[in-house]
């Protein structure tokens with residue numbers, strides 16, 4: 001018989017896993033999303049004091065412009081509060097406050113700023129301790145020119161026109177592709193200007209301006225257009241830059257992952273993946289896998305009630321569970337989630353791959369459904385960081401395949 005005592009209780013799971021992650025979040029179980037990633041530097045302010053900065057960003061953390069501001073705040077180690085704005089139902093106070101009604105916006109000591117570029121430059125002039133623009137005046141001029149070039153949006157438009165084109169005409173697609181390549185050539189040239197991996201001598205606001213755009217291209221071009229940016233020999237410096245960005249700890253916290261970009265492409269922009277036979281080069285996560293697993297386990301442990309409710313309501317399980325067995329099913333879901341958290345904490349070693357001890361077929365079946373459902377629900381960085389989501393999905397794949405091997 002399955003020995004439930006072997007799987008730790010939520011309290012213990014949370015206690016253990018929280019110790020292994022440096023990610024900070026707040027649980028908001030009554031809202032969606034049920035967790036909000038917090039500033040990493042809130043401990044720098046005295047208890048009871050409010051951070052000087054409030055960031056208004058989109059609820060789902062999909063907005064590339066919000067990503068810029070979040071990235072800069074973390075790199076500059078500025079403590080900030082977060083207010084989430086539901087873009088499908090913007091609160092009146094927000095549209096009254098921000099003339100464009102767009103995110104991101106920030107308040108710095110009560111003063112409002114909007115438009116990502118304006119916000120980045122304002123943060124730079126007010127928080128000088130960790131600079132993200134060069135001191136050297138000539139290099140600073142180049143930096144500001146590069147920021148303006150990005151703001152002009154030619155690269156952005158060329159890439160998204162190509163990705164989102166509904167045309168099936170080869171000639172039209174080829175034209176869109178070469179237009180994008182002209183813009184990518186400019187990026188490759190700009191990356192030649194200074195030694196090192198970044199646009200300037202050091203990491204700067206220029207990198208922050210460009211990364212949300214180029215990362216989304218690198219995720220979506222292969223899937224929706226059969227065009228690889230990653231590993232593309234035409235763009236060695238761009239590839240080196242992407243790698244360098246991925247090695248930044250802060251970027252790992254705030255970046256979206258390929259899965260999230262693909263789902264957004266399909267669901268929000270109604271794009272159709274094409275079968276190009278192209279090799280998909282996975283994104284690189286320069287984060288620490290152990291910390292990633294602890295983050296995933298900790299968030300799951302903190303949030304398990306909402307996750308269980310979501311599985312019950314939306315995975316389809318309810319369709320074939322009657323009132324009498326609902327309680328049991330809930331218990332089995334809970335057990336499977338605890339098993340997952342435990343598995344993540346243990347490091348996914350084969351010795352703990354013991355789902356086969358679950359010799360009750362019902363638990364195994366419900367576990368497989370529940371875990372497969374949440375595997376595809378995770379949205380990055382809204383729910384988990386990119387590395388944590390990767391560990392989370394890998395763990396689920398291993399557990400579900402062990403259930404399968406055991407049952408066949």
Ligand SMILES: N[C@@H](CCC(=O)N[C@@H](CS)C(=O)NCC(=O)O)C(=O)O
Nearest residue numbers: 063064065087102103104115116117
């Ligand atoms: N130029 C703006 C663009 C901001 C923007 O387009 N934000 C989008 C989300 S990605 C938005 O707020 N959309 C809501 C709307 O259009 O009502 C910036 O750089 O901040």
